[in-house]
Amino acid sequence: MGEPGKSIATHGVTCFSKMKIFLLALTVAYIVKSISANYMISMLTHIERQFNIPTSVVGLINGSFETGNLLLIVFVSYFGTKLHRPIMIGAGCVLMGLGCFLISLPHFLMGRYEYEKMISPSSNLSSNSFLCLGNRSQNLAPTPDPEDCEKEIKSLMWIYVLVGNLIRGIGETPIMPLGISYIEDFVKSENSPLYIGMAQKSWKMLLVESKKPGILEAGNIVGPFFGLLFASFCANIYVDIGSVNTDDLTITPTDTRWVGAWWLGFLICAGVNVLISIPFFFLPNTLPKEELEDNADVTNSNKEEKHQGKAKKEKRGITKDFLPFMKSLFCNPIYVLFVLVSVLQISSYAIVFVFMPKYLEQQFGKSTAEIVFLMGIYNLPPIVFGYLIGGFVMKKFKFTVKKAAYVAFCLSLTEWVLFFLNFLWTCDNFPVAGLTTSYEHERIQQPIYVENKILANCNTRCNCLTNTWDPVCGDNGIAYMSACLAGCEKSVGTGINMVYQNCSCIQSSGNSSAVLGLCQKGPDCTIKLQYFFIRAVIGSFFNALAAIPGYMVLLRCIKSEEKSLGVGLHAFFIKAFAGIPVPIYFGALVDRTCLHWGTRKCGKAGACRIHDTNNFRNIFLGLPAALRGSSFLPAICILILLRKFQLPEETESSETELAEMKLTEKESECMDVHRSPESENDRELKTRL
Numbered sequence: 001m002g003e004p005g006k007s008i009a010t011h012g013v014t015c016f017s018k019m020k021i022f023l024l025a026l027t028v029a030y031i032v033k034s035i036s037a038n039y040m041i042s043m044l045t046h047i048e049r050q051f052n053i054p055t056s057v058v059g060l061i062n063g064s065f066e067t068g069n070l071l072l073i074v075f076v077s078y079f080g081t082k083l084h085r086p087i088m089i090g091a092g093c094v095l096m097g098l099g100c101f102l103i104s105l106p107h108f109l110m111g112r113y114e115y116e117k118m119i120s121p122s123s124n125l126s127s128n129s130f131l132c133l134g135n136r137s138q139n140l141a142p143t144p145d146p147e148d149c150e151k152e153i154k155s156l157m158w159i160y161v162l163v164g165n166l167i168r169g170i171g172e173t174p175i176m177p178l179g180i181s182y183i184e185d186f187v188k189s190e191n192s193p194l195y196i197g198m199a200q201k202s203w204k205m206l207l208v209e210s211k212k213p214g215i216l217e218a219g220n221i222v223g224p225f226f227g228l229l230f231a232s233f234c235a236n237i238y239v240d241i242g243s244v245n246t247d248d249l250t251i252t253p254t255d256t257r258w259v260g261a262w263w264l265g266f267l268i269c270a271g272v273n274v275l276i277s278i279p280f281f282f283l284p285n286t287l288p289k290e291e292l293e294d295n296a297d298v299t300n301s302n303k304e305e306k307h308q309g310k311a312k313k314e315k316r317g318i319t320k321d322f323l324p325f326m327k328s329l330f331c332n333p334i335y336v337l338f339v340l341v342s343v344l345q346i347s348s349y350a351i352v353f354v355f356m357p358k359y360l361e362q363q364f365g366k367s368t369a370e371i372v373f374l375m376g377i378y379n380l381p382p383i384v385f386g387y388l389i390g391g392f393v394m395k396k397f398k399f400t401v402k403k404a405a406y407v408a409f410c411l412s413l414t415e416w417v418l419f420f421l422n423f424l425w426t427c428d429n430f431p432v433a434g435l436t437t438s439y440e441h442e443r444i445q446q447p448i449y450v451e452n453k454i455l456a457n458c459n460t461r462c463n464c465l466t467n468t469w470d471p472v473c474g475d476n477g478i479a480y481m482s483a484c485l486a487g488c489e490k491s492v493g494t495g496i497n498m499v500y501q502n503c504s505c506i507q508s509s510g511n512s513s514a515v516l517g518l519c520q521k522g523p524d525c526t527i528k529l530q531y532f533f534i535r536a537v538i539g540s541f542f543n544a545l546a547a548i549p550g551y552m553v554l555l556r557c558i559k560s561e562e563k564s565l566g567v568g569l570h571a572f573f574i575k576a577f578a579g580i581p582v583p584i585y586f587g588a589l590v591d592r593t594c595l596h597w598g599t600r601k602c603g604k605a606g607a608c609r610i611h612d613t614n615n616f617r618n619i620f621l622g623l624p625a626a627l628r629g630s631s632f633l634p635a636i637c638i639l640i641l642l643r644k645f646q647l648p649e650e651t652e653s654s655e656t657e658l659a660e661m662k663l664t665e666k667e668s669e670c671m672d673v674h675r676s677p678e679s680e681n682d683r684e685l686k687t688r689l
Helices: 002-042 044-051 055-082 085-109 146-155 158-172 175-186 192-196 203-208 215-235 262-277 295-320 322-330 333-364 368-397 401-423 523-556 560-579 581-591 613-644 648-671 677-688
Strands: 472-474 490-492 499-501 514-516 594-599 605-611
Touching (some): 002 055, 002 175, 002 262, 002 368, 044 085, 044 605, 085 158, 085 175, 215 262, 215 368, 322 333, 322 560, 333 523, 333 613, 368 523, 560 581
Antiparallel strands (some): 490 499, 499 514
């Protein structure tokens, strides 16, 4: 009699340890995928400069991840649970590693990064040939090499990044749904919320288990934070570190030509993804359900098995009744309106999050590394606290669906109104002579880029190139596109410490000198940046508070048998109409604000070097505000419909409760004779609890 008990105990320990291994590996996979996702968004500006591509192409690269998700989401949804789930998750991790490696591959194939500059270390010209010399011939200007032009156009190395990001999206698809289903199938019901986290549960678990920390949810919280910090670290490292002498560089991290070591983070993520995939290939497809502790739990388990059996029948029914369910969902006005609200609001959030580093860099004159670091410090903590407080409040006050809808609407509306404060905290354009400021009159802003205004009386004798971007900052506080266009005749020093003197275009009381780089914006811009992030903290907190009650409306407005398909279609429409097209068309709008494009070796336009910050601000803040504002119209319609109609979930829940009450009464009548007073008291106590 002792041996079977011993074997059962041993088997329980083995099952326990395998589940812990699976949970540990899945948590690390969650963290790594979150790190790589946030790292990718933070490095888009550096990828744009590395490959000399416009912002619209960068948006296409960013949207390729969502495209990869859509390519595999149907397969995972319908066939994932029938296959070996740990192996599929491991294969997904390998694909993510392969995608990250492909993203970093161009760094090793395309040679060193060469930024625009007037003087080249390999040039045989004299040290002053790039300055203003009256007798200099125009022949000294570098002429485009047709072979370089042909080679540069045909290479299209950025396609490696696009394909790698696409593969990374494909590999990430099975991790969350298959990992959650694996845990729920083989873990005690009371432990699954702890393992999965409140964000992955249904609305009921949000109300009941909001105090329990989720291990996987912790991975989703920790991952973005480390991803932004890691991106900030790599952005400060020069892209060709180890192969060039950084003392010879004439640019700093605040320069719009600076490219950080964007490839380094992807290479590390590739290795970690492949390593974390190894445990999944050695885990079994099925594990015995963890044993329950007492008879009451056994009763609950039987009920849960019935519900699981019902859910499986519903899943099988979805394939059979796919078209009727689709028709029912699209005839549900609350569901259709909620999808429309989600697409509009997610489009607004995608614009702000994806393009915030580029906007703040142009608006406030800070480096990408500093901006990304501030984003991680200011934005992530309020989101975490917002989710926790939102779940606690919903549990404490027992919100109904209608109350949750009103709360979500009011919080979103309040955050939208606060969003307009960003229009107050702005800075002027960089003062660049010939682009935003006149040569003759200092600080007079020019609204558009005019080619014939680049040359002035003070530099026409210099025979300068007008398409090269190697800016210098004069003593008068105005920047010039190059030392030659500033009329400088002499240079002192090397590298970033180089100083130009005797500059005829600089009108100052000193020696009319200039230093490398754009002129820094005033201290008032730094203060305004702090105000911008303080508002971002409040906005992130309000959005996080509104997220849980808002998602509750989605789950309660559709029938239980249609819930799986409804949630899947909701995610599909968000990816298809917000995640993929928004970065592309917004990137095209950002390109229209460019004042000066960089030039490739072949003479064609490359990445934008300076934007009109006024137009950029109007687009970056105006379009998201318009999208958010338009989303409140269908939201108001949802509130009106909720007052008129009864939700399917409310009808089903009331009928279920009535049936369970009748069944309980019948069972009590039948079993009343067989009960002892002690068991009756125990049952009464458990019922009250």
